[in-house]
Amino acid sequence: MDARKNGLMYRWSLKQCLSYFGYIVYGIFYNLIVVKKTHEDYQILNVIVFNFLFCLSVTSHLVTSLINPGDPLLYIKNNNRQADSIYLHCTICNKEINLFSRHCVTCNKCIYKYDHHCYWVNNCIGSRNYKPFFVLIISSTLMCAILVSSSFTAMFLIFSTKTSFDANDEQGLTSFIIFLGLNSLISFFYFGYITTFHLVMVFKDISTYEYICKKRAKSNSHVVPRLVVDKEFISVHTENTGISFGISFGI
Numbered sequence: 001m002d003a004r005k006n007g008l009m010y011r012w013s014l015k016q017c018l019s020y021f022g023y024i025v026y027g028i029f030y031n032l033i034v035v036k037k038t039h040e041d042y043q044i045l046n047v048i049v050f051n052f053l054f055c056l057s058v059t060s061h062l063v064t065s066l067i068n069p070g071d072p073l074l075y076i077k078n079n080n081r082q083a084d085s086i087y088l089h090c091t092i093c094n095k096e097i098n099l100f101s102r103h104c105v106t107c108n109k110c111i112y113k114y115d116h117h118c119y120w121v122n123n124c125i126g127s128r129n130y131k132p133f134f135v136l137i138i139s140s141t142l143m144c145a146i147l148v149s150s151s152f153t154a155m156f157l158i159f160s161t162k163t164s165f166d167a168n169d170e171q172g173l174t175s176f177i178i179f180l181g182l183n184s185l186i187s188f189f190y191f192g193y194i195t196t197f198h199l200v201m202v203f204k205d206i207s208t209y210e211y212i213c214k215k216r217a218k219s220n221s222h223v224v225p226r227l228v229v230d231k232e233f234i235s236v237h238t239e240n241t242g243i244s245f246g247i248s249f250g251i
Ligand SMILES: [Zn+2]
Pocket: 090, 091, 092, 093, 094, 102, 103, 104, 108, 109, 110, 246
């Protein structure tokens, strides 16, 4: 299998398709349905902020997908490397890579400063696309917060006036608002959790991968690979990590 350069290349993941579908549904749901059911004084600023966050979320989603997080050494010739630097060799890519790169079996390439593989953007998250990924999760959380508050406001107004239940088509619309309001609440908690987790990771200055490795080491069910760098050689102690590294070590 050839290595994919970005998340928009073949083949798309199910979660990636779901995220595109979610953007379409939430965008239409908010602008064409929820806004009409909320109070006019409430709308203008709310609509501007929601659509700004919506565009920011969609754009950062696409940028995170499109950036190639691969190790730069995969794309340059060997004689361009610095002579005094230490490299690892990936047996799958069959190339020398930077010390802190890791091979992703899904992307089929080594990722520079690997964080995790995200199926929502169908791409690995590494140091090259971490910033747009961070913008994506924060803007999505705030966007869902507005969606939740607006849809619950709309529900409150519908139930308090009760005029909407007079017509059958309005009953269907009310059910739709309740259904997507609850969906946006679940999305809010999901993105809120992811954002909080990554804020903690940024604060601690560690990657998701390092966090998982440390957690596994603490549980004693797995042993984390320990990289020992010496002046003359690199040795790596790897036991059962549950992850295929595909890297042979040596300089
Ligand atoms: Zn590799």
